[in-house]
Amino acid sequence: MRHNGDRGTQRTGDQVPRFGHGSRVPGWDDAADLTKDPATVPDLATTEVPPELRAEIEAHMAKYPDHRSAAIPALAAVQRWHGWCSPAAIEQAAAVMRLTPGYLVSVASFYDMLETTPVGRHAVYVCTNISCSLCGADELLEAVERATDGDPDFNVRSFECLGACDIAPMASVDGVYIGPITLDEVPRLVEHIREGLPPLPAKQLRLRRSVDPGAATATPGGATPQGPTSYGGEMPGDAAGPPAAIENPPTQPDQT
Numbered sequence: 001m002r003h004n005g006d007r008g009t010q011r012t013g014d015q016v017p018r019f020g021h022g023s024r025v026p027g028w029d030d031a032a033d034l035t036k037d038p039a040t041v042p043d044l045a046t047t048e049v050p051p052e053l054r055a056e057i058e059a060h061m062a063k064y065p066d067h068r069s070a071a072i073p074a075l076a077a078v079q080r081w082h083g084w085c086s087p088a089a090i091e092q093a094a095a096v097m098r099l100t101p102g103y104l105v106s107v108a109s110f111y112d113m114l115e116t117t118p119v120g121r122h123a124v125y126v127c128t129n130i131s132c133s134l135c136g137a138d139e140l141l142e143a144v145e146r147a148t149d150g151d152p153d154f155n156v157r158s159f160e161c162l163g164a165c166d167i168a169p170m171a172s173v174d175g176v177y178i179g180p181i182t183l184d185e186v187p188r189l190v191e192h193i194r195e196g197l198p199p200l201p202a203k204q205l206r207l208r209r210s211v212d213p214g215a216a217t218a219t220p221g222g223a224t225p226q227g228p229t230s231y232g233g234e235m236p237g238d239a240a241g242p243p244a245a246i247e248n249p250p251t252q253p254d255q256t
């Protein structure tokens with residue numbers, strides 16, 4: 001299982017802060033319990049699963065030829081329902097998917113955004129990878145940790161590159177990319193999150209103007225959140241991009 005939020009050693013001098021296991025990021029260091037009996041598939045007839053949750057998981061399963069391919073969206077669904085992938089949540093997903101809980105735990109413990117321990121409902125992922133780190137990400141992470149210290153509503157952690165290096169140092173707040181974030185903006189960022197407001201709208205990546213004059217732009221007015229993870233909902237100006245090459249049908253060779 002992963003560590004969540006435990007920063008292990010502290011930064012000293014020019015040393016980079018690391019977890020107890022030596023990495024800058026949470027890792028997997030709990031061995032499997034080999035003394036336990038082999039896992040069995042929970043019986044759906046005797047496992048209580050909220051009907052809406054069951055319907056959502058079954059809808060995901062129906063999208064794939066092999067229903068195990070729905071493991072990640074099913075785990076995301078139980079996480080939304082329960083707040084984390086608790087043993088009861090895993091049991092419910094396993095019963096609906098006709099899999100062992102162990103199968104789903106192996107998936108949940110691999111992916112960073114699936115939580116296998118209880119966490120706060122607001123996910124603040126501060127990128128501490130190289131570009132952000134060079135722009136002060138470690139100080140930013142420490143400032144966010146200080147500003148939210150002891151608040152059980154927050155799940156603050158460092159994260160590997162979130163793919164938005166051009167706005168370093170940046171953070172993903174409930175799925176919304178924000179950056180570059182200066183240290184003096186941290187109290188306002190935390191205040192916005194606490195009050196359910198769009199966090200630092202002027203720094204949200206999705207609200208930035210495109211260099212393409214023909215591209216539609218979103219407006220901060222459309223960013224009013226409906227819940228802790230809805231800052232990233234569909235924007236009025238959103239438009240589908242061009243299809244990727246893989247989405248185009250293959251061209252047939254000319255038979256003439």
Ligand code: FES
Binds near residue numbers: 165170
């Ligand atoms: S290094 Fe932070 S987004 Fe890439």
